[in-house]
Amino acid sequence: MIHLDDVTLTFPDGDGRVTAVDHVTLTARPGTVTGVTGPSGSGKSSLLAVAATLIRPDSGRVVIDGVDATRLSATETTALRRGSIGIVFQQSNLIPSLTAQEQLAVMNELGGRGARRARRAAAERADALLDAVGLGGHRDRRPHQLSGGQRQRVNIARALMNDPSVLLVDEPTSALDQERGAGIIELIVRLTEEQNTSTVLVTHDLVHLPRMHAVVRLVDGALVDGALVEGEVLGPGRA
Ligand SMILES: Nc1ncnc2c1ncn2[C@@H]1O[C@H](COP(=O)(O)OP(=O)(O)OP(=O)(O)O)[C@@H](O)[C@H]1O
Numbered sequence: 001m002i003h004l005d006d007v008t009l010t011f012p013d014g015d016g017r018v019t020a021v022d023h024v025t026l027t028a029r030p031g032t033v034t035g036v037t038g039p040s041g042s043g044k045s046s047l048l049a050v051a052a053t054l055i056r057p058d059s060g061r062v063v064i065d066g067v068d069a070t071r072l073s074a075t076e077t078t079a080l081r082r083g084s085i086g087i088v089f090q091q092s093n094l095i096p097s098l099t100a101q102e103q104l105a106v107m108n109e110l111g112g113r114g115a116r117r118a119r120r121a122a123a124e125r126a127d128a129l130l131d132a133v134g135l136g137g138h139r140d141r142r143p144h145q146l147s148g149g150q151r152q153r154v155n156i157a158r159a160l161m162n163d164p165s166v167l168l169v170d171e172p173t174s175a176l177d178q179e180r181g182a183g184i185i186e187l188i189v190r191l192t193e194e195q196n197t198s199t200v201l202v203t204h205d206l207v208h209l210p211r212m213h214a215v216v217r218l219v220d221g222a223l224v225d226g227a228l229v230e231g232e233v234l235g236p237g238r239a
Pocket residue numbers: 011012018019020038039040041042043044045046047204
């Protein structure tokens with residue numbers, strides 16, 4: 001589970017500072033996807049970077065499985081991130097020379113909860129995850145031999161390699177057409193339920209919001225009441 005408690009993040013801006021995240025409190029529970037939406041510059045990526053422990057907030061707490069990451073040393077934070085957080089960035093960031101299977105297996109060498117897991121076990125998990133994302137037949141392909149949607153599926157499978165409790169996803173559909181984008185969202189919802197991750201998904205694409213278990217909206221770094229999206233009220237469950 002991830003809980004952001006009264007998180008504020010500012011950046012230097014000329015002589016002053018700009019507030020990217022403004023007193024945000026947010027909880028994502030296991031087995032659910034929380035959508036974060038809002039206009040450009042509203043702080044969505046900044047919020048995700050704080051949740052990912054990549055940026056320390058000015059104030060507030062980032063609590064992951066009961067541990068307040070803002071109180072940890074840099075080394076402890078890295079260990080927490082590797083063991084408990086899976087991150088899917090907008091760009092797939094796959095390594096050109098590695099096959100789909102190797103992209104996942106290499107995660108085992110980075111440590112984390114599965115650190116020094118036998119290579120065979122890592123290879124088996126990689127194969128199971130590639131099956132789960134519908135790429136069982138493509139495990140020996142390199143990124144240039146995969147479509148954009150398939151690369152994003154490898155990216156998602158890779159983020160799950162270390163069995164994270166928290167999955168953070170930034171604009172996963174931005175490079176895809178609507179149909180492939182919808183497929184990626186379906187996949188993330190299904191894997192969240194199957195793997196019981198606490199998932200936070202940033203998207204500016206309103207069409208996907210009804211698939212989420214909860215939706216929050218940022219304006220100027222702050223959460224706005226309810227999930228009012230173009231006059232439509234989304235209920236707590238999915239449509
Ligand atoms: N590294 C940085 N240095 C200074 N200001 C920054 C930095 N990163 C973000 N900002 C500012 O913080 C605010 C929030 O930016 P952020 O990228 O989080 O918004 P966003 O909602 O993700 O936008 P978009 O949808 O366009 O990606 C903006 O005013 C932005 O200019």
